[in-house]
Amino acid sequence: MAQAFSRLRKGGVAGGAVVAAAALAAYRWHMNETARRRMNSNREQRIWRKVKDEKQSLQVDKEFAQNLFKFLRVCVPGIRSKEFRYLIAVAGLLLLRSYLDIWISDNGGEIVKAIVGRDKKMFIIRALRDLGLMMFPIAAVNNLLKYTLSRLKVMMRKQLSLHFHEKYLDPRVNTFYKVSNLDSRIRNIDQLMTTDVERFCTSSADLYSNLSKPLLDIVLFTHRLSKSLGLGGPSAMIMYFSACSLILRAIQPPFGALTAEEQRLEGDYRLHHSRLITHSEEIAFYGGSKREKLYINMAFDRLMNLMHKIFYLRFWNGIWDSLLVKYMATIVGYCVVSAPIFFKGGILSNLQSGMGGATEKAGSDDAEASEVAAIYTKNSRLLISLAGAIGRIVLAGKEITRLTGFCNRVATLDNVLSDIQRSTLSPTPPPSIRASSNPSLQSTFEEEVRLNELMKPGVLIVGDEDNYECPVKFDHVNLISPDRTVLCQNLTFEIPQGVNVLISGPNGCGKSSLFRVLAGLWPLYGGTLTRPTSSQQFYVPQRPYLALGTLRDQVTYPLTWLEAKRIKGATDETIIELLNEVHLGEIAKRKGGLDVECDWADVLSGGQKQRLAMARLFFHRPKYAILDECTSAVSLDVEGFMYTRAKELGITLITVSHRPSLWKFHEKVLKFDGSGGYEFRKMMTEDIPPMASFPPKPQESEVSVMGDIVDEI
Ligand SMILES: Nc1ncnc2c1ncn2[C@@H]1O[C@H](COP(=O)(O)OP(=O)(O)OP(=O)(O)O)[C@@H](O)[C@H]1O
Numbered sequence: 001m002a003q004a005f006s007r008l009r010k011g012g013v014a015g016g017a018v019v020a021a022a023a024l025a026a027y028r029w030h031m032n033e034t035a036r037r038r039m040n041s042n043r044e045q046r047i048w049r050k051v052k053d054e055k056q057s058l059q060v061d062k063e064f065a066q067n068l069f070k071f072l073r074v075c076v077p078g079i080r081s082k083e084f085r086y087l088i089a090v091a092g093l094l095l096l097r098s099y100l101d102i103w104i105s106d107n108g109g110e111i112v113k114a115i116v117g118r119d120k121k122m123f124i125i126r127a128l129r130d131l132g133l134m135m136f137p138i139a140a141v142n143n144l145l146k147y148t149l150s151r152l153k154v155m156m157r158k159q160l161s162l163h164f165h166e167k168y169l170d171p172r173v174n175t176f177y178k179v180s181n182l183d184s185r186i187r188n189i190d191q192l193m194t195t196d197v198e199r200f201c202t203s204s205a206d207l208y209s210n211l212s213k214p215l216l217d218i219v220l221f222t223h224r225l226s227k228s229l230g231l232g233g234p235s236a237m238i239m240y241f242s243a244c245s246l247i248l249r250a251i252q253p254p255f256g257a258l259t260a261e262e263q264r265l266e267g268d269y270r271l272h273h274s275r276l277i278t279h280s281e282e283i284a285f286y287g288g289s290k291r292e293k294l295y296i297n298m299a300f301d302r303l304m305n306l307m308h309k310i311f312y313l314r315f316w317n318g319i320w321d322s323l324l325v326k327y328m329a330t331i332v333g334y335c336v337v338s339a340p341i342f343f344k345g346g347i348l349s350n351l352q353s354g355m356g357g358a359t360e361k362a363g364s365d366d367a368e369a370s371e372v373a374a375i376y377t378k379n380s381r382l383l384i385s386l387a388g389a390i391g392r393i394v395l396a397g398k399e400i401t402r403l404t405g406f407c408n409r410v411a412t413l414d415n416v417l418s419d420i421q422r423s424t425l426s427p428t429p430p431p432s433i434r435a436s437s438n439p440s441l442q443s444t445f446e447e448e449v450r451l452n453e454l455m456k457p458g459v460l461i462v463g464d465e466d467n468y469e470c471p472v473k474f475d476h477v478n479l480i481s482p483d484r485t486v487l488c489q490n491l492t493f494e495i496p497q498g499v500n501v502l503i504s505g506p507n508g509c510g511k512s513s514l515f516r517v518l519a520g521l522w523p524l525y526g527g528t529l530t531r532p533t534s535s536q537q538f539y540v541p542q543r544p545y546l547a548l549g550t551l552r553d554q555v556t557y558p559l560t561w562l563e564a565k566r567i568k569g570a571t572d573e574t575i576i577e578l579l580n581e582v583h584l585g586e587i588a589k590r591k592g593g594l595d596v597e598c599d600w601a602d603v604l605s606g607g608q609k610q611r612l613a614m615a616r617l618f619f620h621r622p623k624y625a626i627l628d629e630c631t632s633a634v635s636l637d638v639e640g641f642m643y644t645r646a647k648e649l650g651i652t653l654i655t656v657s658h659r660p661s662l663w664k665f666h667e668k669v670l671k672f673d674g675s676g677g678y679e680f681r682k683m684m685t686e687d688i689p690p691m692a693s694f695p696p697k698p699q700e701s702e703v704s705v706m707g708d709i710v711d712e713i
Pocket residue numbers: 181182481482483487506507508509510511512513514
């Protein structure tokens with residue numbers, strides 16, 4: 001600062017201003033960083049507390065076993081399934097590999113014996129012929145095992161993903177909407193559906209091979225070793241490892257809870273990125289990149305901090321693992337193998353007799369030395385393999401702990417999706433509540449009772465496909481938002497076909513919510529709702545959704561082109577005609593025709609998107625169309641044409657719009673007052689805004705519609 005002032009004095013105002021600006025910028029950066037760090041450390045503490053709490057719930061217990069079994073049954077659907085065949089193939093290959101390991105140990109022993117005994121012929125047979133021949137099957141089995149295991153993981157993932165897709169994209173329930181809009185239990189479902197499902201399958205398949213092979217190895221190697229060392233050697237090793245496993249379990253950090261939390265933070269970080277992509281244009285217009293960077297960096301920092309913590313814990317845990325399971329185990333192993341050799345006497349003869357009378361020839365020292373070398377080589381290899389097998393089982397404990405984390409995440413996903421499905425398909429009344437003895441809570445209690453009364457599940461009557469006359473009818477329905485705010489009570493009105501209705505009211509009064517209830521996105525409370533089938537009603541939002549694909553696919557959405565041809569008899573000519581009607585024919589030509597695929601949401605302007613949505617509506621020709629501010633970006637003449645065309649096609653319109661120019665196309669009005677009240681009545685002349693706010697010269701078609709309405713009124 002002193003320098004800044006001296007510069008100001010010496011170098012004049014400009015230099016001083018630069019230094020002052022730089023100092024201010026540095027100060028602001030420092031403050032931002034400090035604020036960010038402070039927030040992070042608070043959040044970190046919360047995360048750490050959560051991990052510790054979760055440690056209790058993420059145990060290898062009955063619940064974990066039940067969940068694991070449930071999902072494994074989904075991954076491997078039955079004994080006739082392809083997945084089960086692969087499971088058996090993996091088991092077979094593991095068995096084969098264990099036998100090959102034993103063969104390698106035996107052969108190694110023979111080779112050492114041949115070298116120490118200077119037996120050239122034996123060396124050529126064992127080292128060159130046998131090993132040369134066996135290396136092909138050994139390499140094939142090892143790599144086939146890897147390949148089969150990878151295929152098994154992919155197949156398991158496919159089954160589990162399809163299981164979740166079925167629930168998530170259930171057309172009767174619209175779970176994908178409800179899980180992110182009405183349920184707060186899951187914040188980042190994309191992370192769960194992709195990464196967590198994959199990790200769960202990989203982890204459980206790895207565990208299958210990491211547990212089954214060592215178990216098999218233990219049986220085989222113990223059997224082999226007990227022949228030469230007696231049961232004492234293998235038993236000593238097993239006892240040592242059992243003690244290790246107890247120690248390691250006691251000192252192991254809560255890796256299951258940490259894994260679950262890491263996945264959650266990974267999802268959070270990803271969520272920030274996907275939000276940035278979805279709202280990139282709005283954010284860019286606001287110049288919000290700095291703020292978004294702060295959010296993204298914070299989410300990333302939280303993830304990194306947790307990962308550093310996990311790495312640090314793994315480091316210490318890894319040291320204990322290596323010390324106990326690797327090096328101490330090797331020392332114990334050496335003791336076990338060498339004991340019979342050092343305490344020669346009866347034990348060596350016991351050893352040698354275990355070699356199938358091999359010692360009969362051992363008269364000379366040389367012969368004895370080569371025999372001992374052969375026994376030692378063979379036994380030490382077997383023992384190393386046995387130690388490795390038991391060690392893998394001990395370390396598999398860590399893998400199981402990690403699996404509890406993935407299993408917990410997948411179980412949460414499954415529970416939430418099932419809950420949403422259940423509550424939509426068979427809604428239950430809210431649980432009854434009991435009065436509190438505390439008088440100050442009396443009013444809260446009364447409010448709860450009132451809400452519970454209003455939130456009784458309503459009755460939905462859906463007309464069948466052939467019932468073309470089925471109206472839209474609300475009979476004493478309560479409009480209640482997901483946060484239990486009552487937007488409107490006892491909503492009662494009927495919209496017969498051919499009567500267009502305009503819905504008006506202040507912001508936030510529940511206009512769009514009415515459509516959400518009508519479409520089944522929000523639960524139905526109170527009375528009875530009668531409506532046509534979903535295919536007979538069509539929703540056109542303000543920002544229409546454009547799918548990936550061709551322009552043709554946009555018009556026929558949600559039908560695929562094949563379905564559109566089969567169900568609606570669509571042809572390219574129909575599509576071009578519709579595009580021309582909404583003045584998009586030129587765009588189609590300019591972009592290369594109907595077969596060009598691109599991300600139309602980026603290519604088209606707001607108004608063009610709305611016109612495309614109208615072409616889509618005309619293509620489907622539903623009985624009812626719900627238009628939610630869907631012409632806000634098109635010019636008045638195009639808007640007029642669209643409404644007239646819809647009427648010509650026999651589509652009954654239910655419109656939400658603040659544009660006065662649209663009132664004339666409707667016969668009835670549903671007016672919300674914003675405080676829970678509403679009125680439903682015929683459109684009056686005085687409802688229609690003054691002609692001055694209309695386009696100066698209405699189109700011919702508009703005049704006739706206008707005439708009809710004024711006549712009727
Ligand atoms: N997913 C949600 N969870 C909780 N409350 C919601 C949710 N969606 C909407 N709401 C609330 O429901 C109320 C009605 O919302 P709605 O979208 O129906 O308003 P609107 O009348 O269409 O308003 P506008 O004219 O501004 O579009 C609002 O107060 C809104 O905050």
